[in-house]
Amino acid sequence: MANDAVAGNSLRVAPAGPSDGDDPVRAVLAAYTNDLVTAVQDALAAFLATEVDALREIDAAMGGFAATARDCVLAGGKRVRPTFAYWGWRGAPGGTGPLPTVLPAFAALELLHTFALVQDDVMDASATRRGRPTAHVALATRHAAAGHRGDPRRFGEAVAVLIGDLCMVWADRLLAHATLPPARLLDVRRCYDQMRVETIAGQYLDVLGESDAANWSVDRALRVARYKTASYTVQRPLLFGACLAGVGGDAPLTAAYTRYGLAVGEAFQLCDDLLGVYGDPATTGKPAGDDLRTGKPTVLLMLARQLATPTQRHALDGLGADAGDAEVARLAEVVADTGAVDRVERMISDRVDEALTALGTASIDETARTALTGLATAATNRRA
Template sequence: MTIPPLERAGLRPRVDKALSGFLATAREHLLEIDSALAGVADTVSAFVLGGGKRLRPAFAYWGFRGAGGPDSDEVVAAVSALELVQASALIHDDLMDRSDTRRGEPSVHRRFEVLHTAEGWRGGAAGFGDSAAVLLGDLAMVWSDELLHTSGMGLAELARARPVFDRMRTEVTVGQYLDVLTQATGDTSLERAGKVARFKSAKYTVERPLLLGAALAGAGPEILASYTAFGLPLGEAFQMRDDVLGVFGDPVQTGKPAGDDLREGKRTYLVAAAFGALGEAGRAELDAALGDPGLDDAGVERLRAIIRDSGALAATEARIDTLNTEALTALAEAPIDDEARAVLRALADAATRRTV
């Protein structure tokens, strides 16, 4: 029986174990400050451990192994820090998008809004929820640093990894800002959509994790270049798949309401392709409804039809296939361990052919 790529080397449960141990210790530290922080620790723990594909630690781990790094619990702990960066990004993303749910559960700002109401506290419940989400997202980012540096990896390995980790976190943060800026300006160009996808998700999901693993292993420039040639197109394909699911995905599988990306006015490659293919009337209709938070189910279906009939969905699927082929070609030529190559190929399929 073929072992799923995320389960190879027992990676997923090992990542969860590393996160659980770290978060348990972090909880103790918070309780030393004030018992009121139990809810903070428990919410971050539930968010981090309650789901997620663990793709980023997987790419980092197999990037490490592909570059000749030996398996150890220490390297698993180090790459698990990426899940705390992801938690920070998602908590803030849900707040900025005013999303009510994440993975089928209330988003963090909604959880604290409900808590405020239930306890009958003073002030506005929504404002309290928003403030809590900002701070919990920041805390998860701080903890990502702490987990990396307490992972047990040597000082030399951490010194090599640090610039990659820092650059990655900068890129995902400014990528998020470019996403917000693009919605505000209404930019519908493919160039802008591609740049947002590249920095908000593509580099941060695949390329930088691969390079982080490679840095921990002390990889040379040839492997680093190969990982970039593989990781960048694959990361863009991953984000485009995410964009397709954001419009056409099944809420039962995605854990988010249908059409949320349309209500939020996301200017994705899919949407940019539609604007480029539509006539004046179609562009006006799409532009008028995109970003309307009150868009009902019928409105969502109408926009889906406009996007599908424009040929944008087919064009995006074709672009995903092209990028995936480019990535796999680079992977085939990479001077890395054959086991890692096989797992990275399977991870590429998991990233681009998923339904959640």
Template structure:
């Protein structure tokens, strides 16, 4: 039944409700962000022009693009039980993009990534001004600024105090879980002894599922007020965890096999850093002795006896040919097919979790379509 529903929804676009004007949901999110950021730029410009420059760079990083998945999931989480006008909840929905930018900028600093969305990362932008140390320091401050601005934007939502308290609880949990997942992620790169597929999936649940799908859905439900049904909260929890895991599994595949011109990021970064993704761990488990020998040579965290910091700085010296060879071996082990199967299984289970949930029909259809779009994407 779940698979039939998936096939039906693949043939239809995601329903996107307009606001009271003529724009779409994404137009409303973009407009809310642009207006808020313009005011912040003006305020910092008045203090010192250099601060205005910092704010403008931050604005550009926020508005440069992206899927806007988090506010979209939050919107449908809210719309699942609410027929009210969208305007009062727009600041809270848009705030999730500021939190997302915080996470991306800090993640790029930790990974020393050169590009994001096909453009230079924040620390590389600032590096051009005053060198590498300044670039990383300024980028950290950009992330911090986005997190503060997200708090301010949520506080602007004209909602009852009881509702805002519930929203804030979801938001705080989302942030803690994102930090916890990021810590485990960098721990895996530096000390992956005993790391397992289950632990890699735990990282996926904390780092990705929580703040991409699961908590935004529950955040949106909280925007509808404290009387929202608990059964729907439970369904969102289940759906969000499954779709979020599938989203990260797709990321794992794109990190090795994605087209950089489409993903906006270099291919093979996970292999260069020895990140113990579910894909890589499955490949090791399924590999023949000869295949495992190659994987150990270039992709295990202790490859060449290098520390995580050394690998991140490029000391591992993996060429594009090396990356291509490892990718080919990973595919030959059957790990890619297994991950694709894991993605399909999770999406089907997520759809099933919504089947009996007390949710508006349009929201159910949108969430089913989002589950497919988020996990079958090319970037």
């Protein structure tokens, strides 16, 4: 990004149009996030270069470890969390300062996100992420190729956990680079800490659900979506942005952001549930059908069991972790035949409507309102 693009408080906002290609979701995201994504990426790269060099001084092996962590952060992604945080900041009356003063805080959310992704992949035993081997798989492969002693899989998982931990520390360190009055930075930190606690709570419930699926429910699956995804993807980043602008917790804007963020965040996870079964792996970067193989109690699968006939329920309960692609495809048809897909799609639509209604309940900068309106649809109507 050119220096003048981040000198003021605003980023370029261009309307999406036919020239943006055939994907309307990508067009909307490009219109509202291109400059921000570049700014965040540059901030992360500069920060991580210094951090990797510092760790390399401890031991030569630490350089390779730190570089792997850096690559996990810079590997790509939509930068959804900094985007919502930015528009939460811009939408507030105090979101008029120079972007560089708060850019480290936005970038810190990507380090927090990497922490969550790397450790989530270990917990889920996921093989790919964004079309590439997950961190623990890549590390295990490297261990085996080097001929080192011990179990490569165990080594890969252990080092991936450490990478996640390091990214959490890096997030804290980068957040401290934001140029804010001390009292405001303390308020921002409280919001950030609450986001982290809720993320871990949601992740624990997700793990618990997989081990106790028989006693799970649609309500508890929605609770997982609320805390594992909605909180740290949309709701808390918006409130984080508002805190950066100096908005208090009892302000009407806080209530509007909370309502909008919860609705869009839940819809975002419901969309993920659909993509986990019906998405194209070439687009999502993850294999389709893993939720079906493991019986993960997502809202989609909980609804399918609730709506299923006895024959359909028997099929839903019969798939194993070693099922082939043909069996998974047949079970995906069963899920759709129960009506669960249609129900989830209506839930997504209802939540988007709720989010847009929430935007009308408070005074929000009109450019930010336009961006958040587009992002509510783009984040929940996507192919990856």
